[in-house]
Amino acid sequence: MTDRIEELLGLIEAEPDGLRTAEFLQTERLLEGLVGKQIVGATIEDTRIAIATSDGGRYYFYGFLGAEASG
Numbered sequence: 001m002t003d004r005i006e007e008l009l010g011l012i013e014a015e016p017d018g019l020r021t022a023e024f025l026q027t028e029r030l031l032e033g034l035v036g037k038q039i040v041g042a043t044i045e046d047t048r049i050a051i052a053t054s055d056g057g058r059y060y061f062y063g064f065l066g067a068e069a070s071g
Contacts, residue, residue, distance in 0.1 A: 023062070030059050 034053070041052040051059040 027061060030061065034059065 037057065038054040039051055040054050043050045047062065049061040
């Protein structure tokens with residue numbers, strides 16, 4: 001628990017590019033955990049996106065992940 005608190009305190013002092021990188025890496029790990037699972041629902045909430053899987057799992061994505069619009 002202490003390690004997690006120190007990690008979070010370190011993020012407060014981090015540069016914006018470092019925060020974006022950390023968010024990207026966390027999202028990448030979450031997405032890797034979804035491989036082979038069936039998504040049964042997704043909701044966009046005020047501060048996050050929630051993904052539900054058929055095995056009862058819920059995954060949360062925070063922050064701006066970006067998107068590209070097709071022409």
